[in-house]
Amino acid sequence: MASKIPEIIPNYIGGEFLPAKEGGKLDVVAPATGKIYAQLSNSSEADLALAIQAAESAQPAWADLKPEERAKYLFKIADLIDANIPEFANLESMDTGKAIRFVEDIEVPRAAANIRFYASAIIHFASESHAAGANVINFTRRDPLGVVACISPWNFPLHLLSWKIAPALAAGNVVIAKPSELSPLTAWRLSEICQEAGLPAGVLNILHGEGGGIGEALISHPRVKAISFTGGTATGRHIASVGAAKLKKVSLELGGKNPLIVFADANLEKAADAAIRAGFQNAGQICLCGSRLLIEQSIYDKFKALLLKRLETWNLGNPSERSTDQGAVISKAHREKILGYIDRAKADGAKILTGGKSYKPSADSQGFFVEPTLIEGLACENAINQEEVFGPVVSLQTFKTEPEALRIANSTKYGLSASIWTQDIGRASRMSKAIEAGIVWVNCWNVRDLRTPFGGVKESGMGREGGWESLRFFTEAKNICIQWEGQA
Ligand code: NDP
Numbered sequence: 001m002a003s004k005i006p007e008i009i010p011n012y013i014g015g016e017f018l019p020a021k022e023g024g025k026l027d028v029v030a031p032a033t034g035k036i037y038a039q040l041s042n043s044s045e046a047d048l049a050l051a052i053q054a055a056e057s058a059q060p061a062w063a064d065l066k067p068e069e070r071a072k073y074l075f076k077i078a079d080l081i082d083a084n085i086p087e088f089a090n091l092e093s094m095d096t097g098k099a100i101r102f103v104e105d106i107e108v109p110r111a112a113a114n115i116r117f118y119a120s121a122i123i124h125f126a127s128e129s130h131a132a133g134a135n136v137i138n139f140t141r142r143d144p145l146g147v148v149a150c151i152s153p154w155n156f157p158l159h160l161l162s163w164k165i166a167p168a169l170a171a172g173n174v175v176i177a178k179p180s181e182l183s184p185l186t187a188w189r190l191s192e193i194c195q196e197a198g199l200p201a202g203v204l205n206i207l208h209g210e211g212g213g214i215g216e217a218l219i220s221h222p223r224v225k226a227i228s229f230t231g232g233t234a235t236g237r238h239i240a241s242v243g244a245a246k247l248k249k250v251s252l253e254l255g256g257k258n259p260l261i262v263f264a265d266a267n268l269e270k271a272a273d274a275a276i277r278a279g280f281q282n283a284g285q286i287c288l289c290g291s292r293l294l295i296e297q298s299i300y301d302k303f304k305a306l307l308l309k310r311l312e313t314w315n316l317g318n319p320s321e322r323s324t325d326q327g328a329v330i331s332k333a334h335r336e337k338i339l340g341y342i343d344r345a346k347a348d349g350a351k352i353l354t355g356g357k358s359y360k361p362s363a364d365s366q367g368f369f370v371e372p373t374l375i376e377g378l379a380c381e382n383a384i385n386q387e388e389v390f391g392p393v394v395s396l397q398t399f400k401t402e403p404e405a406l407r408i409a410n411s412t413k414y415g416l417s418a419s420i421w422t423q424d425i426g427r428a429s430r431m432s433k434a435i436e437a438g439i440v441w442v443n444c445w446n447v448r449d450l451r452t453p454f455g456g457v458k459e460s461g462m463g464r465e466g467g468w469e470s471l472r473f474f475t476e477a478k479n480i481c482i483q484w485e486g487q488a
Contacts, residue, residue, distance in 0.1 A: 002087045003192055009040045009142055009184050011047055011208055012191035014054030015201025021046040024209065026181055026256055031328035032319050037318030040184050043209040045217050048176070051205040052223055055147045055174040057350045058202030063144045063172035067122045074119035076197040077190075081112040081162075084193070088186055092158055093319050095185040097328025098282060100320050111162040117450040118470070122170035125471050136483045142475040144172030145225040145249065149218045151211075151239075153231045153447065154180035154186075154330050155285045155390075161187055165204060167470035176205045176224070178215050182330055184208050201234030211235065222246065226474065229253070230287075233388075233414075233459045240462065251463035251473050253287070255388040255453055256416030259409040260290030260445065261431070263402075265298045266421035272306035274445040278419060279394035280314065280372045283329050284411065287460075288417045288439070288446055290394070291383055297398045304353065306378070311354055311372055317361040328368045329391055335368040335436070338391030342373060345384040345395070351377045355392070380408045388414065402427060410436045416456035419445040438464070 008025060010017040024042030029035065041047075062070070064418050081088060091102035096106075131140035133291075137285060150164035159177055168175050179187035191206050207214050219227050219242050222410040226249035229239050236252040243250035260278050262271045278290030319327030329335050333357060342356050355373030376396040376475075378384055384395045409418060417439040420431050432440040438456040448454075454466035463473060 002084070003189060005038055005091075005185065006188075007038060009038055009208060011041050011043055012050045012188070012194075012204070012206040013047065014057075014205070015195060017191070018047075018050075020044060020209065021050070025430070026209070028095070028182075028184060029331065030094050031330055032094070032367040034368065037094065040181060041208050042181075043207040043214040045205055046400055046457060048214060048217050048221060051176050051207055052147060052221065054202035055176055055205055056223065058200055059144075059146055059174045062169075062174060062203050062363055065172070067125070067170070070172065071119040073197055073199050074115050074166060074170060077193055077199065078112040078115040078119065079154075079196055080193045081108065081115070082189070084189075088158060088189060090320070090340060091185040092183075093327070095183045096154060096157065096330060097319050099324045099327045101322045101324065102281065103259040104406040107156060107159050111158045113280060114159065114162040114450065116192050118166035118170040121167075121468070121471060125171075125468065127477075132481070135486060136481065138479065138481045141273065141478045141480060142171070142471070143478060145476055146173065146176055147224050148173045148226045148228065148474060149224045150175055150177040151215060151218070151227065151229045152179055153175070153229065154183040155282065155287070157183040158186035158190065160230050161190065163465065164230070164316075164470075167465075168228065168474045169203060171471050171474040173226075173474050174203050174205075176218060178207050178209070178211075178218055181208065181210055182235075194341065216238070219243065220246075225249065228465070228473065236412060236461070249473065251455075251465060252461045253465060254391070254416075254459060254461045255414060256287045256289070256456060256460050257292060257386065257388050257412040257414040258288060258417045258419070258437070259292045259294050259435075260419040261294040261405050261409060262296060262299070262303055263405075263424070263427065264296040264423040265423045267302055267423070268299065268306060270443070271421040272303065272310060274419065274421070275307060275394070276310045276314070278445045280326055280392045283326050283370065284394075285329060285390050286446075290419055290445060291389060292408075292412075293394050293396045294408055295396060295398055296405075297400050300396075300398050304374075307374060308354060311374070314372055316359055316369060316371060326372060326392060329370055330368070332368050334391070335370055338370050338389055338436045341384055341387070341389045341391070342375070342393060345375050345378060345382070348378060348382055348384075350375045350382075350384065353396075380411045386412050402431065406431060406434055410434075413459045414456065415458035416460035417441070
């Protein structure tokens with residue numbers, strides 16, 4: 001049965017739902033209406049102390065469970081998410097302004113899939129052993145780290161939280177998670193589901209509140225052994241420095257300014273479909289979004305026309321309607337930041353092909369909407385082609401040769417993903433090797449396989465998540481060599 005949203009969204013500590021000890025509260029706003037719908041516990045160090053104590057008490061027994069036993073809890077949690085997809089989707093859509101179709105069909109099922117994946121991966125997570133002579137065995141244990149911090153952003157609140165806590169818990173760690181203060185709802189509902197699944201108290205703790213407050217206290221706490229962070233590059237750099245000072249393990253998934261490169265020989269219809277999804281799904285608030293569209297000059301006008309045609313039927317508006325393609329952006333401040341980038345591009349001489357303004361789905365709407373925007377005419381050094389806007393804004397650039405496409409693609413400080421469109425397998429292979437990115441798609445975009453490594457190079461991150469990489473991150477390798485006396 002669906003849960004009623006509490007007036008004050010509580011923390012989840014030691015299996016209990018608790019308000020912030022010092023009474024701190026924050027307003028939580030629904031981006032599509034601009035209205036406050038609840039308040040959020042704003043945690044302090046007193047709540048962190050409780051969570052550390054609960055987590056440390058739970059850790060030995062949790063780590064001692066067989067992987068299959070830990071997996072049973074995770075499978076149960078995944079099943080309960082699947083059983084409540086419409087409820088999770090409604091909460092996420094209200095909390096973030098996302099189009100409901102996208103959340104219901106893709107995002108929430110993916111969260112369950114992440115958890116199920118790590119429940120089964122831990123059962124197959126083998127460590128090495130070497131017979132090193134008749135009376136010797138040399139083997140490597142993969143032990144959990146202890147208390148780990150999982151910090152996730154607002155753009156995929158449930159999906160990215162599940163992506164971190166599932167491998168951490170599967171590997172035998174205990175978790176203190178800090179969701180974004182802008183999108184706490186599904187993390188709160190997930191904590192209810194964990195309680196319902198019988199997850200032992202203290203194994204997963206969720207502390208709500210401000211990044212600069214409870215987030216900072218969490219990353220700095222001496223008993224937190226590792227930090228898995230997804231968010232902006234500036235925050236990631238700060239977390240890396242705090243982690244370095246205390247020699248914590250740190251994994252950083254950060255921003256992107258990803259190129260989608262269309263060569264003249266590509267299937268242009270499919271490339272245009274992908275470019276629209278890559279640019280405007282989730283209102284462009286995706287770290288992997290194709291915010292730079294690099295188009296071979298000979299097909300530039302034709303491809304531009306294909307994009308504009310698709311945007312004629314792109315539905316911007318009320319996120320709770322299934323026909324909506326694009327809802328609101330996360331906050332008023334974020335909308336102003338996006339519009340600021342568009343104004344700056346205009347001042348720098350850009351031509352706005354479509355969009356470029358804020359939007360009201362109804363005359364009295366107080367929501368935070370930005371039109372899907374296509375921009376052309378700016379050099380690759382311009383801010384709009386270099387900085388992460390994180391909104392529904394795609395900038396078109398042209399190139400004449402493969403080396404030129406590569407130079408433009410590699411011209412930013414980021415290196416998360418790239419999408420290359422060509423029928424020439426030699427070019428696809430050369431480009432995908434030379435492009436500076438952690439993930440390259442050829443003739444597709446955002447096709448994910450949970451077994452594969454995920455992450456970026458340059459200022460897009462440090463380390464990899466996904467597949468075995470997350471299980472390696474959340475464990476410490478210990479090599480043990482045993483010799484014994486006796487006959488061979
Ligand atoms: P932020 O870096 O602002 O915040 C991310 C998380 O960190 C939030 O929970 C935030 O809390 C918290 N936080 C902020 N300051 C601190 C601190 N000093 N110590 C500990 N925690 C802190 O990013 P956004 O939420 O704005 O997310 C958008 C960014 O995330 C974009 O740059 C995007 O590219 C990136 N991202 C990267 C992905 C990847 O896999 N590479 C995937 C998705 C997003 P609070 O919100 O409460 O301030």
